[in-house]
Amino acid sequence: MSQAVEAAPVAHPLADEVAALLESFGAELPRQAEGSCIVRSPLTGELIVRVQETSPDEARAAIGRAHDAFLAWRQVPAPRRGELVRLLGEELRANKAALGRLVTIEVGKIVSEGLGEVQEMIDICDFAVGLSRQLYGLTMGSERADHSLMEQWHPAGIVGVISAFNFPVAVWSWNAALAFVCGDSVVWKPSEKTPLTAIAVQALAERVIARFPEAPEGLSTLILGGRDVGEVLVDDQRVPVVSATGSTAMGRVVGQRVAARFARAILELGGNNASIVCPSADLDLALCAIAFAAMGTAGQRCTTLRRLFVHDSVYDALVPRLKQVYASVSVGNPLEGDALVGPLIDEAAYTGMERALAEAREVGGIVHGGGRHTHGVAPGGFYVRPALVEMPAQVGPMLHETFAPILYVMRVRSFDEALDLQNGVPQGLSSSIFSNDMRETSRFLSATGSDCGIANVNMGSSGAEIGGAFGGEKETGGGRESGSDAWKAYMRRQTTAINYGRAMPLAQGVKFEIADEGSAKA
Structure with a gap:
């Protein structure tokens, strides 16, 4: 039609x-x-x-x-x-x-x-x-x-x-x-x-x-x-x-x-996806993966990285570099240059981002970036600078999904703390871990690890391939699409039983014998 x-x-x-x-x-x-x-x-x-x-x-x-x-x-x-x-x-x-x-x-x-x-x-x-x-x-x-x-x-x-x-x-x-x-x-x-x-x-x-x-x-x-x-x-x-x-x-x-x-x-449905950066992580690899996962599609993917938990031992080595990437990433009309971040879909998305950043500040978050980007773009488009927010605790806007390029970052002191924080939200779509420790990665992928439908190792939370079933748990809805x-x-599934014999045995040993000598006996 x-x-x-x-x-x-x-x-x-x-x-x-x-x-x-x-x-x-x-x-x-x-x-x-x-x-x-x-x-x-x-x-x-x-x-x-x-x-x-x-x-x-x-x-x-x-x-x-x-x-x-x-x-x-x-x-x-x-x-x-x-x-x-x-x-x-x-x-x-x-x-x-x-x-x-x-x-x-x-x-x-x-x-x-x-x-x-x-x-x-x-x-x-x-x-x-x-x-x-x-x-x-x-x-x-x-x-x-x-x-x-x-x-x-x-x-x-x-x-x-x-x-x-x-x-x-x-x-x-x-x-x-x-x-x-x-x-x-x-x-x-x-x-x-x-x-x-x-x-x-x-x-x-x-x-x-x-x-x-x-x-x-x-x-x-x-x-x-x-x-x-x-x-x-x-x-x-x-x-x-x-x-x-x-x-x-x-x-x-x-x-x-x-x-x-x-x-x-x-x-x-919604995704409030997290990544964990462990002491053994390859920080160069993590930096590239985090940047795309958090800023790609202007933060408007259901698998966008929104929460980042960085171990105390590598926090000061990774987060300052991440701030530099956020400050320098190119924002603009993708048809007119090589911008890596395009516009938000509309004004409502921009308003939602501004509201979330205001909520983050109210609970003690330190905001880096954010705000309207107007240089070299049409005034009617809602272009924004991606925002990195250092948070004192997982509270306020970290508990819900904002469809915009906001990455909340927290310092953690153990793998168990990071895992509890990752799983401690209503959504359960995608997750990832950066680690070269086999015990950590194996635990992350185990029944006691990530509670999300997608769990990645040494890569970001976005960029799923069609070969695997796509979807998540909890408030993400439990659905699965695409592969597998x-x-x-x-x-629709149909279970079929075929009797190719001449007797009529019943399952579970049930006996039901009728008094007709010409019939098959049950």
Whole structure:
């Protein structure tokens, strides 16, 4: 379902480029479009396009088409479904540069990160193609004579995908590539802040579906809008799986509403990620890893490093160097130079950062950096200096996630103290340790170590690969997407017992003999 977009009514350098990019993907560009979804590029803060929103009734109709598509798609052999995903990967390869640039324009990521996000899409397509021939079940030994016992996996139905602005296309692909090979259809509601990249990806998907004979109309569907449209997707009984990425507050609502109708929720929510620097750490390596993990994507990754616990013995050797990096890192428009830190997504993100820094000061935090960056950038963009905050204790803003480049640093005197602090927050997405001590790293990865879904050694908290299942524990939601056996969330499990004998033995030794001499005896 192509979406209608209309170029901004005022001249703007990015407006024509956005229109050309969308047109190259095959998105419709009518002269007039009704709707209230206004898209501003964080690079300049100016209006670049208007996008027609989906009404609740239109969303329900789209779900109906997706349901019909599922009924047909589930009958296509899984390896053949994988072929469609292979072609999608090829389409993404051919359009990587253009789609990556659109990500930069719409989200503000630096160019390499925009391209990297599209590469994630390509990688998960490759993974899913192989998976299409590996949807394995199990066979088990039966306790009953002349019986076999096995489990098999069947397509679940429609997969509803609700994605956040910070990874506007990769999150869709983590879900959609797996869903397609599993025999599901997909309905996608992207963030209302980033509809353009979604429109582009939907157009590319439709291009592939149109030339794939077995692919039904409605296999990939896009709905645009805010909470009212999202609620339709969350509440519809025809959607057995909802994968939602966003804040913990959003996840509480989505999780409860999906559970109320006994559907399945895959929740990827807040991250308040930490790293521990031990006495044996390679400080040069740690410095580089911490800098990217904390400042990459302007601190707007769910895996962004937000808390750093440094052992007293190396604190004075590492933290001053880290302060220098923060003071010198380049901030600016990624399309106009080699800046490593682009803008925040909007004014609300800037206000949230300022509020968190004020809270840190109130509890005794010493702030280095922070504040609005205005040199050489458009005044409408919300560029900031990344902030490093030395904290006396884990209190105040350290206990919650602020989606901005703020790194809270604390001095610790033991590994156990650092581990307790790391685990002592409600979130549980990603974590890491810098150490060359095998006992410390092994403990960190053990059942008594990090309580997060991701635990890294001698690297930062961000930059997950698609081969491993992605997700976290506690208030992060417990969901898993992408690699490993995450595909099982997109299918329904069926346990099957087959009696190939002539008797009717019951499990657990139960006896139930009936008085019919002509029947099989139980």
